[in-house]
Amino acid sequence: MNATREEIIRIADELIRSKGYHAFSYADISKVLGVKNAAIHYYFPSKSDLGVAVIDNTAEKFQQTxxxxxxxxxxxxxxxxxxxxxKTKKNEWVCLMGALSPTYDTLSENMQLQLKELADNIIIWLTGLLENGRAKGIFHFTEEAKAKAYCIQSSLLASLLLNKVLKNDVYQVIQNTILTV
Amino acid sequence: MNATREEIIRIADELIRSKGYHAFSYADISKVLGVKNAAIHYYFPSKSDLGVAVIDNTAEKFQQTxxxxxxxxxxxxxxxxxxxxxKTKKNEWVCLMGALSPTYDTLSENMQLQLKELADNIIIWLTGLLENGRAKGIFHFTEEAKAKAYCIQSSLLASLLLNKVLKNDVYQVIQNTILTV
DNA sequence: GTCTATACCTGGATAGAC
DNA sequence: GTCTATCCAGGTATAGAC
Incomplete structure (x- = not known):
């Protein structure tokens, strides 16, 4: 619950999603926060400690939401x-999963474990929602609920990535298409 | 058409797609190729020159294909x-677009330009194919062809990314779903 | 065209003062 | 808890010999 600690996590989260895990440094955080990099190492001895904290923070927020x-x-x-x-799109940020997954194999074991858990939890929740919704006659689709969840999660994730490259309305178009389940 | 040059591009392509652009170094290529990093700088003075070459190579192969x-x-x-x-999935590699798009803003201007051109060309071709196929009664979908192309491209791209994290059958499931257009 | 050697820088990380 | 100072490794890049 330390304020500085929370700020570091918030800034690191933005940096990971805008530049990528390997492209940001403690110096980037120092600049924004107005402290020296040693202060950041005090809270997060290694970069992967910080990476884990960012993932955990996202996972917590997701559960709360x-x-x-x-x-x-x-x-x-x-x-x-x-x-x-x-929301993340407005600032041209991708989601955490989209930012970290391409370089998954280069991440520390702890980061890999936490990221996989987050991905699993998102899919489990989304699958349940789709299944329950279909049972109630709200959603209409023929494939298995899990397959549908994979497709939706993939489309959303990649729409943010393609948006950075194409710089057009990819996100909006895909969102509109998905919403008509 | 230099053999060494082609080999460097091939290895760099694999490294970008398995580790990411910022996570690989000239030393990684040296090791595989059995030459010193200076030799690589002879062909590609800067890392971004190599990055551009990899993108161009992928674009060419796509056009040929x-x-x-x-x-x-x-x-x-x-x-x-x-x-x-x-094919790329078997080796746990993602596609070039999936590997480079998250860190798009950190890439050199040349790499950004070439990557955007590649993305545009893929979407244009896929949109045309879907449109023509629907006109002939082969494909069945109600949204605009371009929207469908965005969704398909997004799903495929992200299925390779999620596959790295979830380590299950995401790719297969999504592919099967997409194929029933 | 490939080598050795090296310059230069950045980034992650630590020690110890305050 | 934050600072200064510093270390070390690794990565990009170049000069010049062969």
Whole structure:
């Protein structure tokens, strides 16, 4: 609950998602935060400690978010999930999974474990939502719910990536298409 | 058409797709190729020169490949396009676009330009294929062809990324879903 | 065209003062 | 908890011999 610690995590999260894990340095955080890099090492001795903290932080926020949606209709929950990726888009940031997955093999074992757990949890939640929604006649699709969840998660993740390259309306187009489940 | 030059490009391509652009070094290529890093600088003075060459090489291969498909039925062309991503999957490599797009903003201007051109060309070709196929009654979808192309390209790209993290059958599942257009 | 040698820099990390 | 100072490794890049 330390304020500085939280700030470091927040800045590192932005840097990972805008530049990538290997392309940012403690100096980048120092500049923004107005402290020396030694201060950052005090909180996170190694860069991978910081990486793990960023992933854990994202995982926590995700759990809190879906818990806050629990009472909402399935359709609304789904809309929230799809559009929550848009916030990151405005700043041209990709999501954490999109930023870290390409270099997965180069990450520390701890980062790999936490990232996999996060990915699993997202898919499990989304699969459940789609299944429940279909049972209630809200969603309409023929494939297995898990397959649908994979496709949706993939499309959203990659739409943010392609958006950086194409610099057009990819994200919006894909979102609109997905929303008509 | 220099053999060493071609080899360097091939190795760099693998390294970018397995580790990422910022996580590989000239030393990695030296090791595989059995030469010193100075030799690589002879062909590619700067790392971004090498990066551009890798992108151009991929763009060329893509153009050659789709040209070789020109006489095939739309359906077959589409199947080839979807399954061509699978080759890269076997080695746990992602596609070049998936590897480079997250760190797009950190790349040299030349790399950015070439990468955007490649992305544009893929979307243009895929959009045309989908449109022509639908006109002939082979494909069935209701959204705009370009939207469909965005979704398909996104799903394929991200399926390789998620595959690295989830280490399961994401790629296969998504491919099967996409193939039923 | 490839080598040795080396310059230069950045980045991650630590020791010890305050 | 933050600082200064510093170390070390690795990475990009170049000069000049062969």
């Amino acid at each position: 879906i818990r806050s949606w629990e009472q909402l209709p399935y359709e609304t929950q789904f809309q929230h999930f799809v559009t929550m990726h848009q | 789709i040209r070789s498909w020109e006489q095939l039925p739309y359906e077959t062309q589409f199947q080839h396009f979807v399954t061509m991503h699978q």
